[in-house]
Amino acid sequence: MGVTVKTFTSASEAAGALSTDRSARYLCGGTLVMRALNEGDVSISTVVRAQDQALTRIDASGPRITLGAGVTFARVLAERDLAFLHAPARSIGGPAVRNMGTVGGNLFAPTPYGDFTVALLALDATVAVQGGFGSRDIPIEEFLQARDRQAGTLVLSVSCTRPASTEAFRYRKIARIKPKGGSVITLAAHLPISGGRIAGARIALGSMAPTQIRARAAERALEGRSLDAATIAAAASAATEGTSPSDNALGSAWYRREIVGVHLRRLLSGQE
Amino acid sequence: MSKIPLQFRHNGRDVAIFVDGGTNLLVALRELIGDMTPKFGCGQGGCGTCSVLIDGELHLSCLTLAETVGGRSVETLDGMKQGPNLHPLQRAFADHFAAQCGYCTPGMLMAAKALLDRNPSPNRDEVIEAISGNICRCTGYEPIINAILAVAGGRASA
Ligand SMILES: Cc1cc2nc3c(=O)[nH]c(=O)nc-3n(C[C@H](O)[C@H](O)[C@H](O)COP(=O)(O)OP(=O)(O)OC[C@H]3O[C@@H](n4cnc5c(N)ncnc54)[C@H](O)[C@@H]3O)c2cc1C
Ligand code: FES
Ligand code: FES
16 A cells, blocks of 8 residues: 655645645654554555755754754754753654654654653744644644644744753653663753742643643742752642643553652752 | 655665655665665664664664655665675674674664764763664673674773
């Protein structure tokens, strides 16, 4: 059984093709799409690709960085100006998966995947998408909440503001296999400090719900405080609020709930 | 369904084949070109035995849509030996008993080559990282790591 592969030179043509064919699937690095095809997923009858250089562009020079949806994790790792994103990029796959897998594909990767997206959610990234009727910017949180309905739109790029310091952005992925393995849970924290106090805390969790989510109760426990032991303890004990993890081969929902506070405490107190 | 013409360089030689839409590069190499050195282990990206180099970069051929390599250069284990001589990595794998059943060996060798092409003197952690996408069920990895380190400059005991 073959599928029809449509390759376009511009992102807008590819977006047009996606928006008019419900059975079409965009192929970027292909690490998930090819898996589905190899398994004989008959829901995919058309594969759409775009060879548009705009989709593989990195703009990392200024305070606000933009990554084309087709940028691979290997390229993120090769970019010195993107050092704050190296930990999440390095936590994905083995070297071959990092050479193939992309930032855009990661936005759609189901649990236990989607680690890079956890980092982007903590960084309050913006996702630029192109549908049949032009392009628009969507806050990543809104994008993820409606992810199942994003079929037919093409992600062009993601952008976010560079954290003010290395201390201000932290990332931690818990896996059973090292150095490579699916996520038991993944955590990222953006902790901007203003006058010694946290202002605008964002905590993002992976594998704690059907999509990546924010730990809002933990964020509230941090907001306006200094990052001391009492604040960290309060945030850690609020970590499970609003989560709905499930069981999978890497861990049970119960286990995930038990450990998320422990790892949030370690992340916030800067422990290895 | 019509076939798609595809041309690329395979171990330094130009090849031209016709593929079905959706065919992966592993199937194209094995069934259409007859290069049996990349193995089929899982078809899911999980085992790494289908690893090849595309324009010098390590990729999983089972997860590569064949037509995306049009005009590019694909290297497999078949292209590694140098005339009648084994590549130093192949020699080291034999000397260090780094292959038992041998199923993982093609992917391990390609991952090792990708590493050494970029970083001729890696340390042990870098070697472990470089083969972290490749599963071996036989050796326990130590002989493989030692073989790669031996080629990297006699650091096998590091
Ligand atoms: C062995 C292995 C290990 C892995 N390990 C990890 C890991 O540790 N962490 C992790 O997060 N992931 C992991 N993954 C999953 C995957 O490789 C990554 O999530 C990667 O980022 C997916 O990107 P891709 O470009 O390959 O996606 P593709 O397979 O090309 O696409 C995935 C989905 O996203 C859609 N899509 C892709 N790009 C766009 C776009 N621009 N616009 C609209 N839709 C788009 C596709 O239609 C498809 O539904 C692993 C995969 C494998 C095979
Ligand atoms: S066959 Fe490609 S990774 Fe297993
Ligand atoms: S030698 Fe048997 S899988 Fe590695």
